[in-house]
Amino acid sequence: MKKYLLTQKRWNAIITNDNRLDGNFYYGVTSTKIFCKPSCSSKSPKKDNVVIFKTVSEAMKLGFRPCKRCHPTGIKVSNDEWIIQIESYLKKNFKRKLTLNIIAEDCHSSPYYLQRTFKKMVNKTPLTYLSEIRLNYAKNLLKDTELTINNISLQSGFSSDTYFMTFFKKETGITPSEFRSKVKGDIYG
């Protein structure tokens, strides 16, 4: 597929939400896999993460999804589709330090609206969903690697190993070390 340049003119249009270039190009953000019209009022992306498209179908072919705020395809993005975007964003970015504000900004919404919609559709908050992804990832590392607990908590996106151990015990009833001996014992014993 042809690669289009992020020219100064295009970049200016993105950061000033200029609607005069709407229809002329679209831009995707690689960290979120969401694409927008130049005029979208979402927070300006990091320049390094921007990819330019000439058509909606180019963006979709590469797995980018339309932004809920500016709906670049001209069709309103349904809540179902938006939830899929948020979930895949969280699965891709769980290792980063994330807050509700960051998630909302990256998924092009207000924190309040994101929290309310996610909870209504998924029956849990986005942060609970995120903790579950982190927990499952940590479980796999405990099972498949010899990494230390501290290392695993960091790699899984937990803010500290103390928090990781507390959360792990709360969710599973056992400590990470107990979990590790148990699964490794099941394999070798």
Ligand SMILES: [Zn+2]
């Ligand atoms: Zn947008």
